[in-house]
Amino acid sequence: MTRASSPPWLAPTPEVGQALADGRPVVALESTIITHGMPWPTNAETARRVEAVVREHGATPATIAVMDGRIRVGLDDAQLEALARGEGAHKLSRRDLGTALAQGWRGGTTVAATMICAERAGIAVFATGGIGGVHRGGEHSLDVSADLHELGRTPVAVVSAGCKAILDIPRTLEVLETQGVPVIGYGCDEVPAFYTRHSGCAAPLRLDTPAQVAAAMHAQWSLGLRTGLLVANPIPEADAMPREEIEAAIEAALADADARGITGKDVTPFLLARVVERTGERSLRANVALVLDNARVAAAIATAYAERQAK
Numbered sequence: 001m002t003r004a005s006s007p008p009w010l011a012p013t014p015e016v017g018q019a020l021a022d023g024r025p026v027v028a029l030e031s032t033i034i035t036h037g038m039p040w041p042t043n044a045e046t047a048r049r050v051e052a053v054v055r056e057h058g059a060t061p062a063t064i065a066v067m068d069g070r071i072r073v074g075l076d077d078a079q080l081e082a083l084a085r086g087e088g089a090h091k092l093s094r095r096d097l098g099t100a101l102a103q104g105w106r107g108g109t110t111v112a113a114t115m116i117c118a119e120r121a122g123i124a125v126f127a128t129g130g131i132g133g134v135h136r137g138g139e140h141s142l143d144v145s146a147d148l149h150e151l152g153r154t155p156v157a158v159v160s161a162g163c164k165a166i167l168d169i170p171r172t173l174e175v176l177e178t179q180g181v182p183v184i185g186y187g188c189d190e191v192p193a194f195y196t197r198h199s200g201c202a203a204p205l206r207l208d209t210p211a212q213v214a215a216a217m218h219a220q221w222s223l224g225l226r227t228g229l230l231v232a233n234p235i236p237e238a239d240a241m242p243r244e245e246i247e248a249a250i251e252a253a254l255a256d257a258d259a260r261g262i263t264g265k266d267v268t269p270f271l272l273a274r275v276v277e278r279t280g281e282r283s284l285r286a287n288v289a290l291v292l293d294n295a296r297v298a299a300a301i302a303t304a305y306a307e308r309q310a311k
């Protein structure tokens with residue numbers, strides 16, 4: 001998937017560029033979770049640990065962000081720290097990318113924007129915490145994350161702990177179905193719900209090994225189906241939260257958001273921060289744990305996919 005000539009705004013590090021040129025496994029990582037998803041300093045620590053987990057499992061990490069008018073594919077430690085500390089970092093989704101590059105903004109890329117950048121760079125596998133989706137009440141507000149439509153139009157496999165529990169999971173699955181996105185329970189029959197392993201929604205598909213996922217990616221894309229895949233990996237049992245505790249925190253956060261009239265791109269960061277406040281950081285620990293586990297699974301899938309492509 002390497003590209004003969006890259007656009008000037010796409011800036012892979014030499015390490016990432018070399019891994020791609022050699023056909024070695026690379027895992028893309030998003031950065032809105034750093035700029036808007038977690039508080040300092042947990043955000044910086046987690047970003048470093050996620051990269052370390054990808055390396056431990058034999059792949060090269062490529063954290064993607066926009067800095068100095070370029071899409072950075074792989075960050076050095078100083079860039080990562082600046083992004084994590086960064087006051088005024090933008091949250092960049094598909095609609096924002098062109099303007100951000102032209103204006104020289106700094107920003108974290110959402111799942112949607114990271115998928116675009118990964119695909120342009122030639123990276124097939126991407127690890128995140130949880131994707132965006134249909135917000136509760138979305139049938140009235142039409143607040144549906146651009147992540148869902150991106151999955152329907154950009155061929156990258158996204159490893160996530162299901163859909164964020166702050167969302168309307170059944171409606172999120174409906175939109176993914178309409179977009180033609182395979183939602184794959186990874187070793188599970190139920191779509192996981194981010195902080196917990198169970199949502200009550202059956203996983204539309206199930207696969208159990210990295211090789212099976214790699215084979216599905218290959219078959220889907222060689223058929224010309226240029227859609228993403230959502231690999232739903234449940235949070236490790238030991239890190240999962242009691243359902244009632246997280247549900248109560250979410251309900252309260254939703255009421256707060258409503259009372260303050262929070263809308264648009266501010267909804268998800270607001271809800272995540274409120275849930276962390278209300279659970280005394282237990283949800284933050286769970287969030288960190290599930291991101292690390294997704295990085296492990298993504299590295300294994302990227303390795304299996306690279307081996308497949310080398311055949």
Ligand code: PSU
Nearest residue numbers: 032033037110111129130132145265268
């Ligand atoms: N998962 C997390 N924390 C986050 C996000 C996902 O554990 O902060 C971010 C992702 O970048 C995702 C975005 O793409 O939230 C969704 O935002 P919205 O609902 O505005 O589309």
Ligand code: MN
Nearest residue numbers: 143144145264
């Ligand atoms: Mn939204």
